[in-house]
Amino acid sequence: MTHKDKTTKEMKWDISGIKNWGPGDHELGSIIPEAGNARYYHTGGWRTEFPIRDEETCTQCLFCYFFCPDSSVLAENQKVTDFDYDHCKGCGICAKECPADAITMHPESELAERVKK
Amino acid sequence: MAQTEVKTLAITGNGAVSLAMKQVDPDVVAAYPITPQTDVVQNFSQYVANGDVKAEFVTVESEHSAMSACIGSAGAGARTMTATSSAGYALMVEVCFVAASMRLPIIMTxxxxxxxxPINIHCDHSDSMLGRDSGWLQIYNEDGQEAYDATVMSFPIAEHKDVRLPLMNMYDGFIISGAIGPLKPLSAEQVQQFIGQAPDYPKLLDAKNPVTMGPFDGLHGWYFEQKIAQNIAMENALDVIQDTYDRFYELTGRRYEHLMKYRMDDAEIVVVVANSAAGTARAVVDKLRNEGIKAGLIKLRTFRPFPVKLYAEALADVKVVGVMDRADSFGAPGGPLYMEVLTSLYQEGQCAKAVNFIYGLGGRDVFPQNIEDVYRRLDAIAKGEDAPRERIYVNAKGM
Amino acid sequence: MATQEIKKQSPKVYIDRPDHLSGGHRLCAGCGAPVILRQVLMGAGDSPVVISNATGCVEVSTTIYPYTAWKDSYIHSAFENAAATISGVEAALISLKKQGKVTEDFKLLSVAGDGGSYDIGLQAISGALERYHDIVILCYDNGAYMNTGFQRSAATPKGAWTTTSPVGKVRPGKNQQRKNLTEIAIAHNIPYVAQASPHNFRDLIYKAEKAFAAKGPAFLNVLSPCPRGWRSKESDSIQLAEAMVKSNYWPLFEVENGVYKINYDPKKRKGAVADWMKQQGRFRHLFTPENEWIVEETQEMTDYQWERLKAMEEATARFGTQEAAEAQEPAE
Known part of the structure; x- marks a missing residue:
């Protein structure tokens, strides 16, 4: 589930060769000059289960958005739209807390197939 | 060149340094009072109370928080100063390492x-020697004038793009800090002109370019390279410090060098010593020279970075060198300065005889006679007496 | 905005605020801390923030070089000094703003776990609160040194298993009840102190907004579920926080200029401490005949603290005048 090659191209701070950086290649004092660049690091591979939200059952209470530890519930126009499977770790809090039971957890092995649909 | 008609003040070492701080007028001072630095913090508090400085003064609850606040302040992009002594320095050492690794040019007296x-409020150098591996530039000063000048010179050194390291200036507690001596100060305008504007570097208070400082390097591992970068900066500092000294000479006529040589031209027996004891040693050298003994003196100024080559050069034709340490490194071959001088000689393939003298611990007096005894011993060794490998304790009781 | 004008908003209002933390941090699945951070930073709205962070779970997981999950400026220097570090940032902000070298407004937040707040960082926090810096100090309290493998802290509940209060033949976990850090913060007579939980996100965001708006220091103590250290299910984190609040073990309240206000009273929905203790493996050994007294004692202590809190609310209602608040403010 990692798309590192694709996303690293957007990086403001090019760290593609960092594995071989010497003393003079880093910012002074190990500063990280690009805010929020952890989004280029994908934690989706940690999952054993992934969430699916049923659009029809969902009441748009937005609880899942506020309870997600990984900023992985995507929202637009004050509505939950999708999950960010690049970063979702599959903790299942969203499913557990959903008052309408609109979110369910499924074995990770089924993800590729389900997302295609 | 030298300024015209500078009024000479009679002022304590702490008074001289607090005057320099006032004239520098940094953006932030965060400090905690401790003997014998106390007047520095008190004087600066008074400047703040009088509205004489623009600086924000953070009256922290400990030295650990003093250095931590300095890290926050310097990280935020502010010119930052603090001052400490002894146990206070020991308390902040953990974060002193952090300040250096974050490459924050904090200036500390x-x-x-x-x-x-046992607790002891008097002078020795065990406090600053504790931090010799912390990554801070270390400059040792003989008297109030030197400490004043060093405070002003600190900024162009520490803030230089090839250096960007924190810097600490030392002088002897009570002997200098509390004793009144002469001071030829600069005007505040001269100080401002000399230090210039702080250069811009990535800072926390830049909403358009937020940065993360002090990240965790436990997984991928560039800690090693960051440490190498710190050492490269230290090496760069040697030239930057001397250039700054030279520029200061142009302004004041006061000449500074990494190591200050006294009657070294044809010297055969030489003492290396730091801070206030150098003044006493010069008088002893004069006396011995009158007797025809070829005595010389090297006063240490720059301890970090240690100017290895300059020591080797200065000691190239010397028969015996006596290194006087006002701190001990228990169980080591000798005091910290002794080991550095020895290493400098060894690295350049020189083998002048070297003897370590430990003196002045806990403020034990060092009289002219004590230093004369040191030189007499060196003279005897130069004439064939065995050089002792163990430390020689100067003016210790019951020895 | 004056703190009195800040009201709890609907989720639709809060969801429009920027998310200050990115995904891709490496905190454990189901960790409460990032949930808290996201909610607290929603309280800062659009304002840029400088975060000072103590060594701990959040620090090691959000800033693994060369990646950072922070969209704002962030500084970490050591374990015990996050509050002292932000004090320096505040001094720099004041100085550079006065000189016109910085023009933007920043919110300043210090973040530490219970280790960095109740224990090793307490002195720095106390100093910063007394000096009255315009900062918010946040403690995410997961009840032990979770980052280094679950060692006990002053916030660990009595009887809890940790690796330095292990369960053995003669000891049933931690010997002592926890310290009340929120009350210690209140004793500094600062403008705003609150206790909160991420399960009630409207309450927490509202409190964070108040804390950021307060003129002077504010302290937030927030319960932070930890599936690894609590030996609980990842998906249960938010539900466990709710259960702890409903048992009155972690009351939601705020103290504004000395006036206590309880934000949630479970009344008939009140639960027992045993409800959430049973769900956490760190208390498993307490449900035996020889150790049950610890559960009972914790229940008694909880009920006593709750009654005391209600009494404080009643007793302080008539205080907190504007004059009293202003008298507490430092001179210019």
Missing amino acids: TVNRALSG
Whole structure:
């Protein structure tokens, strides 16, 4: 589930060769000059289960958005739209807390197939 | 060149340094009072109370928080100063390492005082020597004038793009900090002109370019390279410090060098010593020279970075060198300065005889006679007496 | 905005605020801390923030070089000094703003776990609160040194298993009840102190917004579920926080200029401490005949603290005048 090659191209701070950086290649004092660049690091591979939200059952209470530890519930126009499977770790809090039971957890092995649909 | 008609002040070492701080007028001072640095913090508090400075003064609840606040302040992009001594320095050492690794050019006055225990408020150099591996530039000063000048010169050194390291200035507790001596100060305008504007570097208070400082390097591992970068900066500092000294000479006529040589031209027996004891040693050298003994003196100024080559050069034709340490490194071959001088000789393939003298611990007096005894011993060794490998304790009781 | 004008908003209002933390941090699945951070930073709205962070779970997981999950400026220097570090940032902000070298407004937040707040960082926090810096100090309290493998802290509940209060033949976990850090913060007579939980996100965001708006220091103590250290299910984190609040073990309240206000009273929905203790493996050994007294004692202590809190609310209602608040403010 990692798309590192694709996303690293957007990086403001090019760290593609960092594995071989010497003393003079880093910012002074190990500063990280690009805010929020952890989004280029994908934690989706940690999952054993992934969430699916049923659009029809969902009441748009937005609880899942506020309870997600990984900023992985995507929202637009004050509505939950999708999950960010690049970063979702599959903790299942969203499913557990959903008052309408609109979110369910499924074995990770089924993800590729389900997302295609 | 030298300024015209500078009024000479009679002022304590702490008074001289607090005057320099007032004239520098940094953006932020965060400090905690401790003997014998106390006047520095008190004087600066008074400047703040009088509205004489623009600086924000953070009256922290400990030295650990003093250095931590300095890290926050310098990280935020502010010119930042603090001052400490002894146990206070020891308390902040953890974060001193952090300040250096974050490459924050914080300027700190460290008024040398013994470390406990037993608790002792008097001068020795065990406090600043504790931090010799912390990654801070270290400059040792003989008197109030030197400490004043060093405070002004600190900024162009520490803030230089090839250096960007924190810097500490030392002078002897009580002997200098509390004793009144002459001071030829610069005007505030001269100070401002000399230090210039702080250069811009990535800072926390830049909403358009937020940065993360002090990240965790435990997984991928560039800690090693960051440490190498710190050492490269130290090496760069040697030239930057001397250039700054030279520029200061143009302004004031006061000449500074990494190591200050006295009657070294044809010297055969030489003492290396730091801070206030150098003044006493010069008088002793004069006396011995009158007797025809070829005595010389090297006063240490720059301890970090240690100017290895300059020591080797200065000691190239010397028969015996006596290194006087006002701090000990228990169980080591000798005091910290002794080991550095020895290493400098060894690295350049020189083998002048070297003897370590430990003196002045906990403020034990060092009289002219004591230093004369040191030179007499060196003279005897130069004439064939065996050089002792063990430390020689100067003016210790019951020895 | 004056703190009195800040009201709890609907989720639709809060969801429009920027998310200050990115995904891709490496905190454990189901960790409460990032949930808290996201909610607290929603309280800062659009304002840029400088975060000072103590060594701990959040620090090691959000800033693994060369990646950072922080969209704002962030500084970490050591374990015990996050509050002292932000004090320096505040001094720099004041100085550079006065000189016109910085023009933007920043919110300043210090973040530490219970280790960095109740224990090793307490002195720095106390100093910063007394000096009255315009900062918010946040403690995410997961009840032990979770980052280094679950060692006990002053916030660990009595009887809890940790690796330095292990369960053995003669000891049933931690010997002591926890310290009340929120009350210690209140004793500094600062403008705003609150206790909160991420399960009630409207309450927490509202409190964070108040804390950021307060003129002077504010302290937030927030319960932070930890599936690894609590030996609980990842998906249960938010539900466990709710259960702890409903048992009155972690009351939601705020103290504004000395006036206590309880934000949630479970009344008939009140649960027992045993409800959430049973769900956490760190208390498993307590449900035996020889150790049950610890559960009972914790229940008694909880009920006593709750009654005391209600009494404080009643007793302080008539205080907190504007004059009293202003008298507490430092001179210019």
